[in-house]
Amino acid sequence: MNQFFPGLYLPSDSPVHRLDPRVKMSAVLLLMMAPFALPGPEPGRRDGFWGYLLLSAFVALVSVVSRVPLLALLRTLRNLFWIGFFMFFLYIFTTPGQPLAAWGGITATWEGLLAAGAQIYRLCLLVVTASLLTFTTSPVQLSHGLEALLAPLEGLKLPVRELAMVLTIALRFVPTLFEEIEKITKAQRARGVDFRSGGPLQRARNLVPVFVPIFVSAFRRANDLATAMDARGFRCSPHRTRLRQLHLGLQDLVAVLVVLGTVLAAIGIERLA
Amino acid sequence: MQQRTLIQVEDLTHVYAPGTPFERVALRQVNLQIAAGKRVGILGPTGSGKSTLAQHLAGLLKPTVGHVLLDGVPVHSAPRDHRLQVGIAFQYPEDQIFEQTVFREVAFGPRNLGLDEAEVTARVRWALEMAGLDPETMSQRMPFTLSGGEMRRVALAGILALRPRVLILDEPTAGQDPQSRRGLLARILAWQEETGLTLVIISHALEELVLSPAEGLGQAVERLVILKEGQVVANGPTRHILSDDALLNAIGLEVPEHVKLLRALRQRGRKVRTDLVSAAEVATEIAHIWGLTPPPSPSPRRGGEEERRA
Numbered sequence: 238m239n240q241f242f243p244g245l246y247l248p249s250d251s252p253v254h255r256l257d258p259r260v261k262m263s264a265v266l267l268l269m270m271a272p273f274a275l276p277g278p279e280p281g282r283r284d285g286f287w288g289y290l291l292l293s294a295f296v297a298l299v300s301v302v303s304r305v306p307l308l309a310l311l312r313t314l315r316n317l318f319w320i321g322f323f324m325f326f327l328y329i330f331t332t333p334g335q336p337l338a339a340w341g342g343i344t345a346t347w348e349g350l351l352a353a354g355a356q357i358y359r360l361c362l363l364v365v366t367a368s369l370l371t372f373t374t375s376p377v378q379l380s381h382g383l384e385a386l387l388a389p390l391e392g393l394k395l396p397v398r399e400l401a402m403v404l405t406i407a408l409r410f411v412p413t414l415f416e417e418i419e420k421i422t423k424a425q426r427a428r429g430v431d432f433r434s435g436g437p438l439q440r441a442r443n444l445v446p447v448f449v450p451i452f453v454s455a456f457r458r459a460n461d462l463a464t465a466m467d468a469r470g471f472r473c474s475p476h477r478t479r480l481r482q483l484h485l486g487l488q489d490l491v492a493v494l495v496v497l498g499t500v501l502a503a504i505g506i507e508r509l510a
Numbered sequence: 511m512q513q514r515t516l517i518q519v520e521d522l523t524h525v526y527a528p529g530t531p532f533e534r535v536a537l538r539q540v541n542l543q544i545a546a547g548k549r550v551g552i553l554g555p556t557g558s559g560k561s562t563l564a565q566h567l568a569g570l571l572k573p574t575v576g577h578v579l580l581d582g583v584p585v586h587s588a589p590r591d592h593r594l595q596v597g598i599a600f601q602y603p604e605d606q607i608f609e610q611t612v613f614r615e616v617a618f619g620p621r622n623l624g625l626d627e628a629e630v631t632a633r634v635r636w637a638l639e640m641a642g643l644d645p646e647t648m649s650q651r652m653p654f655t656l657s658g659g660e661m662r663r664v665a666l667a668g669i670l671a672l673r674p675r676v677l678i679l680d681e682p683t684a685g686q687d688p689q690s691r692r693g694l695l696a697r698i699l700a701w702q703e704e705t706g707l708t709l710v711i712i713s714h715a716l717e718e719l720v721l722s723p724a725e726g727l728g729q730a731v732e733r734l735v736i737l738k739e740g741q742v743v744a745n746g747p748t749r750h751i752l753s754d755d756a757l758l759n760a761i762g763l764e765v766p767e768h769v770k771l772l773r774a775l776r777q778r779g780r781k782v783r784t785d786l787v788s789a790a791e792v793a794t795e796i797a798h799i800w801g802l803t804p805p806p807s808p809s810p811r812r813g814g815e816e817e818r819r820a
Contacts, residue, residue: 247531309530417605423570424606427598428672429622431590446618449608453654 245412246375252488253303253373258382260489264496265370268292271500272359275507288503289358295499296365305372313368314361321357328353376408385483398473406462414455421450516546516708517567517676521576524562524740528574536562538740539576544733546675549702549709551719551730551748553763554737560712561601563737564678567710568598580676594623597674601681603665604658612638612656612664613649619672637671638664640701642693659690670701676708677701683718696724703727717766720748722788729787736761749785768792775799 275285334348384401519542569585609615641663683691736744776782
């Protein structure tokens with residue numbers, strides 16, 4: 238593979254990698270909700286500083302233990318640039334409070350600046366936490382964990398096993414798809430397509446020579462895969478066994494307690510103090 | 511015959527995904543010159559950096575270190591039209607087909623060049639004919655209904671229609687049966703002879719770059735550049751490299767069957783040349799050893815002289 242995709246599984250043998258995927262997914266869900274349980278910086282109330290600090294420190298600790306390079310982790314934040322950009326202006330101009338500066342009819346407020354900072358920070362924490370999961374858990378483990386966690390919903394006629402299989406296949410083909418897009422983009426550039434210039438209409442039109450071949454090959458690949466699965470007698474039956482069974486170990490229990498403790502501590506500092 | 515250097519690769523190093531856990535050095539300090547109007551083969555095992563080098567020659571990648579110059583101008587940073595003097599067919603070029611008719615597919619490149627419709631039509635006809643497809647019957651057909659071999663030829667016509675000065679073919683015959691393989695290669699070499707373009711063929715099989723695909727065409731490529739782990743390990747005239755047993759053994763390349771035969775004959779105490787590129791040449795050489803005919807016919811000798819001039 239010639240490309241690095243932010244958020245893609247980084248094989249390693251760290252303690253975090255070895256955790257049960259069910260535990261990791263539940264822990265990440267909890268950690269992702271935690272920042273939203275903390276108070277935002279609202280006038281006359283606490284700013285949640287110590288809670289955020291505790292959560293951030295914990296995430297940093299996990300990234301060190303899991304041997305995910307900090308740079309790789311921070312790169313995943315690049316995708317947030319535009320949404321962060323819009324949130325910043327939305328909050329800074331719409332939050333009432335002490336005026337910071339004013340142009341025409343719109344006023345930027347000090348409270349708005351704080352709120353924007355806090356919201357963007359929450360979002361960054363969210364993405365970094367989620368990336369830690371995908372960096373340390375292989376796609377197969379992810380879908381296996383999801384299947385196990387959603388298993389109770391089978392009673393509600395939710396096709397859990399099929400969904401998990403679809404997820405596995407989708408994750409498996411993300412890098413393949415990116416490689417394909419890159420190859421076709423280059424091939425069409427060599428035929429004179431200029432992806433970097435032209436108006437919005439021309440740019441949209443330039444996508445046709447890339448996406449038509451991508452769709453054609455994706456459908457062909459899907460067909461081949463279906464045939465191959467069929468030929469090996471694959472069925473999403475409840476009696477299907479697995480090569481690797483999930484087992485909860487001592488390390489999983491420790492992980493659950495540590496995460497739970499951290500989250501409760503973070504909320505506790507802010508809510509009770 | 512022109513001997514002017516058209517493409518100059520200076521100290522080229524390429525690193526994929528620098529600064530990430532997937533960092534990989536694909537090319538290390540590659541230096542290379544390609545003369546105008548020549549046929550050059552780039553050879554190496556999988557992962558040796560051939561395809562990366564090909565994309566650099568076409569200006570599609572930015573060198574991590576070094577330069578790739580076309581007519582003395584860096585091809586990656588030059589304006590689009592300078593870069594478009596280099597045509598490139600990736601492996602399985604039929605994957606890039608997207609239009610509804612063969613005509614529109616082949617016309618895509620020329621239209622991007624901003625040519626008028628009359629010129630576009632003329633180029634499409636010419637390119638289809640060069641690719642061995644009948645413009646009358648093929649133009650209005652849907653590319654996705656064609657056979658694999660036809661689709662490949664349509665894709666190659668689409669690149670040829672740009673009328674590049676340099677044509678780079680990355681494994682042009684991959685996944686084709688032996689007959690289509692030879693037919694396609696013979697056709698490509700015929701274009702090169704006819705148009706005087708500079709041809710760069712990339713392959714992992716020495717045999718494909720050496721064997722003459724048709725009578726009278728000589729060796730497939732005149733020069734060979736051999737890559738191993740991102741470095742140039744050999745660069746010279748095809749016949750010289752073919753006769754250099756020590757070099758070929760050191761690189762660990764699989765030699766063509768006929769070279770094995772000639773080496774085996776030599777091991778039995780005969781003086782035998784191994785720089786031969788066709789069945790006819792091998793037959794002449796063996797007949798010569800047996801004393802059947804007077805010294806070898808002039809064809810391989812002439813090939814040898816061409817080499818020295820190159």
